[in-house]
Amino acid sequence: MRAEALKGHLDALLLAVLEDGPQHGYAVIETIRDGSGGTFDLPTGTVYPALHRLERSGFVHSRWDTVGGRRRRTYELTLTGRQVLSKEREVWNTFSTAVSTLLARRPWPATS
Template identity: 65%
Template structure:
């Protein structure tokens, strides 16, 4: 089942930042990394991904540069230092949130212990 963009609301930015953790990618490669990394569940339309990338760039979390490959211009993005800090903080917040949700759904005491 493919996730709708609405289901990812609030999580899309951190997922996009995570796709850039290993280095720069062009826009379509980011979209593919999100899809592949989620086993096909996050196969989002470009109309969702590109505006989010522009928003992240405007916030100073990523930066982009243009290149020409096989005669076609494409924009590649990379994390900024600010983006790396944001990704680290959001990962910590996500782990805490996921632990709390798991504790409620599985009726385990919080914080859940592995």
């Protein structure tokens, strides 16, 4: 699935992935891919700019770590990010319920 299909939902997915604890950028990409059964295989050019945007908004913060001699940036959810994620979940639940209802096969009443 193309990254454009996630437009408007990418930030919520990134926040959700970081909910259980800090992850470096590539681990975020792997978690999204693995957690979606491979449906969302997002390129780095989509994920990293979104993580930077979330950091500028105060929803995540990052730090540089060195692991095995390699530097990598680790991202972590902030308290504000947790609050935003909670609101995003509410919005998603309302949206997905409405879409599922409309997409269900059923005879619709005739309109006049």
